[in-house]
Amino acid sequence: MTNPDITRANRRLVPKLFLFSIAMFGFGYLLVPLYDVICDITGLNGKTASSAVAMDGNANGVDTSRTITVEFVSSLNSGAPWEFRPAVTRMQVHPGEFYEMSYVARNLTDQDMVGQAVPSVAPGPAAVHFQKIECFCFDRQDFAPGESKDMPVMFRIDPRLAEHVNVVTLSYTFFKLDPSS
Amino acid sequence: MAATTHDVHDGHGEHHHGPAKGLGRWLFTTNHKDIGTLYLLFSLLMFLVGGSMALIIRAELFQPGLQLVDPHFFNQMTTMHALIMVFGAVMPAFVGLANWMLPMMVGAPDMALPRMNNWSFWILPFAFTMLLSTLFMPGGGPASGWTLYPPLVLQTGDAFPFVILAIHLMGISSIMGAINVIATIFNMRAPGMTLMRMPLFVWTWLITAFLLIAVMPVLAGAVTMLLTDRYFATSFFNAAGGGDPVLFQHIFWFFGHPEVYIMILPAFGVVSQIIPTFSRKPLFGYHSMVYATAAIAFLSFIVWGHHMFTVGMPLTAELFFMYATMLIAVPTGVKVFNWVATMWRGAMTFETPMLFSIAFVILFTIGGFSGLMLAIAPADFQYHDTYFVVAHFHYVLVPGAVFSIMAAVYYWLPKWTGHMYNERLSRIHFWLSVIGVNVLFFPQHFLGLAGMPRRVPDYALQFTEWNMVSSIGAFIYGISQLLFVYIVIQTIRAGDKATDRVWEGAHGLEWTVPSPAPYHTFDKPPKISTADAHG
């Protein structure tokens, strides 16, 4: 049973197999950046850019021949003690033009609170064409006890938005953050 | 290799003792047959525990309304049932069969790494004790479904870290087991046992072992991310911190789909051993069987998206995953064809292992067809998360994987124990099982198509009749497994003496050793005759 040939062969093979499984553990983690990159390029998960685009004039021109409905949606992550809603629920917009609207949030507790809004655009592929010049979602939002805030978002729909898309929904979910984090 | 043989016999300190006495034998054993037995007994125990949970589920679903258990406990039952059946019953059963049979089938004296073998087994009782103990913790056990999707799974109570740790242990155990299998097959084959002469059970296990070391670590990564998301403020899946819960689904199913093949490829191997024996013909298309298995394993890495058709993938991804999934039906079809062709004009007899194998071929194929229906992306929007999916995977897993395990036990039990099982009782067990399983799962297709969602403790009234039928089937199937336990115990204790060859049509090295197989076999590598090639 202690055949030296076999022992040697095992000593060569087994570490390779262990290394391979450790590498696959790493591969699991590699899927995280890979996923983010793919989503960034394609906007697949409906995530809009997490920083502002420059207000570069109307580089691609305003397309007044086209009208798109933008719907605004809000939701609270479970247990987030806020009142949170869009000031208007829908707008008619022309691609290329800048618009401003706002969301209203009120801290329902008698404590200081920190919140963060996370945006999502549907349909997913429209996300890359939903450009925000300014957004309350770029930063954490601090609230005094009972404080109410009007939080603006300035956006533009890129005229390159696919032909067949007539309605774009912007949704924010409001999360409670741990003030220390 | 001649020198090798020589070494074995001159090696001093080689004492050919039998097993040690008492509990120590089982705790410290490095013998592949002992460890195989331990795995199989453990798997049987888990099969009964997981089965009892299934019966709780089916009892609750016998009627609409909430009667026996509260919804939170119901959810714990669906989650635990799946985790226990997948990681505790099906996988360890196949590892047990591998331990018992692989060394004998390739003419090796033992597994390549006997001491590690002992560890891979003994981790499991700890892992499952821990998993089961979570049911008694504040907040109860995991209730998110075996797929552990965040954010729901992050709401698990105190049990959460224990569940994750248990999954880590199960993963480590399977990885070690798989490495052992690969090393055994690559390094321990008797001279003359070339790769293309190996029995199909060996081939399918070799490929399964590669799947295991490729995807179990990915699962480990996914659950580690869940753990750090909950306790260490990472945000892999937490949208507030910039993560995305859908990412978890991608990682999970990158593991999950190969995992379902981990549970079925060894089953393919088992029936490929049994059908030729009772058809008294060599396996039809041995080479194509090997290539088909490899093709299935390869494809299993690129189809995970079919579990996620409804999360909002772009059209091109839906199409890719749809066609890639359907492609799997081709090598699978090759296999089914070969099994049928093996039986074609064979001198068939219908002993219990053969009965289970034939049932496997037919019922697994039904599961494959419902899989194809689910693979149609636009149709899956309706089927997804309904009982249709439940019917699909239970057809491939119960009359598929579990029946093949039953077949394997009846087939090799005489070799393990030296006794024949009771043929009459085993046939009763078979017929109760097939009838029970179909009464249990076939109506679930109807329920799913009619729109009954999965993982619910209560349902709309129009689903009542088929749920009742399904629950009756569940109790028939479940209780008839006690007969199986009885038959196995009876065979271990007594029964007609089995011959060495056991089955008239059996080929392969395992049948050349006495029955019961001695504690040590093939200390001296056997000569491989052509008749024994391909087992």
Ligand code: HEM
């Ligand atoms: C021709 C082969 C197969 C095809 C085309 C196929 C296809 C599919 C599809 C599309 C789904 C997702 C359904 C949904 O969630 O909407 C699914 C689920 C599933 N399949 Fe299969 N499948 C096949 C074979 C198998 C085999 C061999 C097994 C296991 C032995 C298996 C086990 C499962 C399991 C466990 C699930 C459900 C996972 C869950 O959501 O909990 N399938 N299958």
Ligand SMILES: [Cu+2]
């Ligand atoms: Cu799958």
